[in-house]
Amino acid sequence: MPMRALFPVPHPFRSPSADTGGASPAFLPVGHDHAQCRRDALDKAEEQCRQHGARLTDIRRKVLDILWDDHRPISAYDILHRLNAQSAIDSPHSKPAAPPVVYRALDFLITHGLAHKLTSLNAFIGSAHPGRQHGAQFFICRSCHTVAEVRSARIGQEISAAAAVLGFEVQAPVVEVEGLCPACRPAHSAPCAGHDSACACGQSEP
Ligand SMILES: [Zn+2]
Ligand SMILES: [Zn+2]
Numbered sequence: 001m002p003m004r005a006l007f008p009v010p011h012p013f014r015s016p017s018a019d020t021g022g023a024s025p026a027f028l029p030v031g032h033d034h035a036q037c038r039r040d041a042l043d044k045a046e047e048q049c050r051q052h053g054a055r056l057t058d059i060r061r062k063v064l065d066i067l068w069d070d071h072r073p074i075s076a077y078d079i080l081h082r083l084n085a086q087s088a089i090d091s092p093h094s095k096p097a098a099p100p101v102v103y104r105a106l107d108f109l110i111t112h113g114l115a116h117k118l119t120s121l122n123a124f125i126g127s128a129h130p131g132r133q134h135g136a137q138f139f140i141c142r143s144c145h146t147v148a149e150v151r152s153a154r155i156g157q158e159i160s161a162a163a164a165v166l167g168f169e170v171q172a173p174v175v176e177v178e179g180l181c182p183a184c185r186p187a188h189s190a191p192c193a194g195h196d197s198a199c200a201c202g203q204s205e206p
């Protein structure tokens with residue numbers, strides 16, 4: 001493999017800032033039009049599936065819709081719970097879905113780049129940049145659990161370069177970063193017990 005491919009040189013005109021895929025600020029303010037986020041995500045998913053000849057079946061769509069209840073990750077168990085609660089309202093005589101139904105739907109959504117698994121939380125989130133399976137960086141707020149997904153080409157390149165040095169084959173170039181989102185930072189700006197004045201870690205224990 002040529003060295004250029006291993007150590008790609010950043011394009012001089014390319015902005016070094018994180019590429020949020022054209023989405024407006026990654027952490028959206030409280031009270032933003034989330035119905036619009038949800039509609040956009042479902043529309044993009046339909047489009048993505050159409051382009052790749054995949055079928056966004058009713059159950060896959062429902063699971064994706066639940067993932068977009070907000071910008072927080074959700075466990076498979078909670079997805080199942082919400083799914084069955086909703087179907088009990090929609091069709092009271094239907095049998096509740098079993099866990100494999102949810103896992104199969106999640107598998108499909110992840111394979112088609114419509115959702116991600118956050119390993120550190122063992123939970124799932126709708127992809128902010130739907131597209132084929134893709135590397136991404138997740139900024140996870142420890143306080144409100146909101147997650148922002150960023151796809152930085154630069155970070156992807158750095159991971160590739162570091163992996164090449166190690167002779168490592170990257171299969172899931174996903175980075176999970178914990179911290180405090182803009183909305184939660186002010187509430188945590190006082191230093192924690194045992195921490196210095198610059199502390200903003202959000203943890204009460206040092
Ligand atoms: Zn939203
Ligand atoms: Zn994504």
Ligand SMILES: [Zn+2]
Binds near residue numbers: 142143180181182
């Ligand atoms: Zn937060």
